[in-house]
Amino acid sequence: EDQVTQSPEALRLQEGESSSLNCSYTVSGLRGLFWYRQDPGKGPEFLFTLYSAGEEKEKERLKATLTKKESFLHITAPKPEDSATYLCAVQGGGSSNTGKLIFGQGTTLQVKP
């Protein structure tokens, strides 16, 4: 069964204190791994797509990496405005032609000034 587990569930950082969020996954035929940012009461905001092991993507203070079993979201010198819940999702293949996303439970990041 396809599954996504994120850790830690919650993370508190001081402004400027770099860290990483982990996303471990089990999926039949990975079509893509997606990172989203979600602010309270709002819909997820797309950040990155990773398709194959070794791939890396960067956007401002965020960098996403992918291996065959997990993905990391590295946050460099975070600012208070980076505070949000970060969601990881996978889309599997197999014999299915569906675009179904399987999400982890998210990591809630709080960055204190």
Added chain:
Amino acid sequence: DAGVTQSPTHLIKTRGQHVTLRCSPISGHKSVSWYQQVLGQGPQFIFQYYEKEERGRGNFPDRFSARQFPNYSSELNVNALLLGDSALYLCASSPQGFGSEAFFGQGTRLTVV
């Protein structure tokens, strides 16, 4: 360009009632998916429609149904509402049926009392 739009943004219903949620995808996107997100968890897949055909269905009871219209907009219907149906309902649009990122709307907050 307009993003994914959902209506209404908030809704309060009584147990046993029926509800219809609406979604307009990004212009040019042919796939619409619906997700349910309860507090503290990641979104759970309900349905995907691509080119007006159902492409996937999650583990939800038959009280949940959906359809996609010729203009690619979509409706999610839930009959015989239960207290446990209270959640944030998210609509996501994608340009293709699978293999591409999904962009989410702001969601509809449904409260069942």
